[in-house]
Amino acid sequence: MHVVIEPSPTISGLRLVDADETGQAAGEVDVSWDEAPTVLAQRDQEGVRWVFGHTAELYPQLVERGVRLSRSHDLALCRTILRRSTTVPSGEVFPETGDEWDAAWEAARGDDGLTGFAELTGGSERPDAVAELQRQLAAVAASTRPARLRSLLAAESCGALIAVEIRYDGLPWRRNVHERLLTEALGPRPVFGGRPAVLERLADSIRTELDAPGLNPDSHADLLRALRSAGITVESTSKWELQRHEHPVIEPLLRYKSLSRLMTANGWAWLDEWVHDDRFRPEYIVAGVVTGRWATDGGGALQLPAQIRPAVVADEGWTFVIADAAQLEPRIVAAMAGDTAMAAAGYGTDLYQGLVDAGTVDTRQHAKIAMLGALYGATTGESARLMPRLMRAYPRATGLVEAAARAGERGEQVTTWLGRSSPEPSEGWRAVTRAGAQVTATPADERAARRAARDWGRFTRNFVAQGTAAEWALCWMAELRHRLRPLGSGEQHPHLVYFLHDELVIHTPEQSASLVAEAVRDAAAAAGRGLFGDFPIDFPLDVAIECCYADA
């Protein structure tokens, strides 16, 4: 049973519309905000699937009232998948151009955020969610892979619930630890802005060593000029290039860069804006990346540098279970391709070491470089040199990503295991590749066409691996959420606080930590079975129980 959940047009509260398996409406009821927690909890127990127009519109208000829902269907996220999926017959289900739903979601993504959605969809003008659900269920039924697609839509929608819950709960973040760290590295916080003492001293050393009194080290152009007049021949001011030169300015300059980054990206201003009551609450954007990975808006939550991770400390009496999937993308590709040899090389062990033990390459580092080269489409350097060995030893796994690259070069879409497809290349791309194929094409046209084709091929090559890995991670997280429920409720229950592509952090009372660790492993195994059935692939995790994220 589906239950559409939307703002009531008549009372201050919610309207719940029952819909059967095909999406036919079967009665509706309005509930006030006060009644909502009880009514929703009861219906949730019955096993209904809640249908949101856009989970982030209403679910935060429910979570604030203590509601946690088990299963959902997010119409916005699911439409995006269904409309593009090559497993759904094209053009039959959704209009090619935007309808009222697209307009509403477009507004929700605008500056006003969810207010925009609420306004556009409030009252009588709200688009018909039941009709949209019917369209989507019909699209799934028409798919060449309905079961996989259903898994994907369920996992994606569950991700939307989790994104709201993680933001509500927040990542434990000790302001005092972070401040101590900043002061030790940079000196006291400047009262009127400007550079802290340590940065100012380093800037002075840089000016002295380069004999450039007025130099602003934050200006790439000025810095490059000054470096060159000092006889340091560099093409850019980047770290890796500077490191290769011997000069007294290099050491203070590299330190300046590192500390300046700390200051601007995660300094006092960041703390003031993003950490309140010792919690970091970024906004997660489910499927914010074309491949299905999550993105975030503000706070840089997907790039928390190792430098500041010591500030992530569990509450008193609590600890973290920190789990990340080992060599996830290679395992995903091995399973997708049915490559039993590669799967066996990684079974129960480090996959890269497995490639060494199998005699494919000589060191773990080489295995990693070769594998990443295959996944990213390396064409030069060590990575490209090592790839042929991999292709000889594992023709099925490497063949899968090669085929995805060729398809992209031809301008075709590629599709993940569960059915998320890559976007079509732009008209501009088609024009460039067409121009290169004309008999009148100049050598420059041909070069541009080849380049565009290969660029897009690298994108589609990576899309199948990264996208399917993202699906596995969503399933992992959904399975885990399910398993955490029985471990406690109310204030004392273990809960997810961070998700980063192939890594999860759970904040848990200390006494539950080992149960949580077990649940995380079970969830990974369940996710693997859910995607690949009996195929002998495993998804080992590195699991740490630490009260500080930096210690994992």
Next chain:
DNA sequence: TAATCTGGCCAC
């Protein structure tokens, strides 16, 4: 002056 672009660095 505000919007947009660029280079650089962080994460996976």
Next chain:
DNA sequence: AAACGTGGCCAGATTA
């Protein structure tokens, strides 16, 4: 050692 995928974010430079 640095060219090979997905992103976010900042300061400075450039453009409208």
